Amino acid sequence: MTNSRFFATVLLMLAWTSAGAADFRSVGAPSVVLYDAPSVKGAKRYVAPRGMPVEIVARYGDWVKVRDADGELAWTESKGLSARRNVVVKALSARVRAAPDDHAAILMTADKGVLLELSDPQAGEWVRVRHQDGIAGFVRAAEIWGI
Known part of the structure; x- marks a missing residue:
């Protein structure tokens, strides 16, 4: 070389x-x-x-x-x-909750492969997301890919 x-x-x-x-x-x-x-x-x-x-x-x-x-x-x-950020559910099923807490109300369940818009790029254990239907909430970072 x-x-x-x-x-x-x-x-x-x-x-x-x-x-x-x-x-x-x-x-x-x-x-x-x-x-x-x-x-x-x-x-x-x-x-x-x-x-x-x-x-x-x-x-x-x-x-x-x-x-x-x-x-x-x-x-x-x-x-x-x-530059718009989306994430994809990598778990079999991810629960989108009303607050970043395992005991918060479940707003929706997203199956593997579902796209969610990243609402806040500051990711911790929980990530703020929004579904195309308008449902917004929090999902565990470990259950998605793209952050």
Whole structure:
């Protein structure tokens, strides 16, 4: 490996690891294509629907490498993502409660895979969310992905 290639690799690795906090976004376009490389000439992996949360793990020009809730990595154009934050239920069933307390009233139960809008990005043990039907409440952070 040449010295310039070695230093470029080291710089790229540092850029990936120095990001600090996770950078989550949601698909903002009606859908986006996820590729195996940062190019429309890459192999298409799958189509991500509007609202799907993704974690940005790397940037390359107008492209971002993202991780989905299943841990799969793929590339997409950054223009298709939105700063609006959604989370996805990863537990079999998550209870959305009226207050951040296990004894608070249950407002709704969300099955695995249901999208919820993140109302407050300050996540602790409980996260404030809102369902597309307008129901707003709190869910345990351990039961969702995207924070």
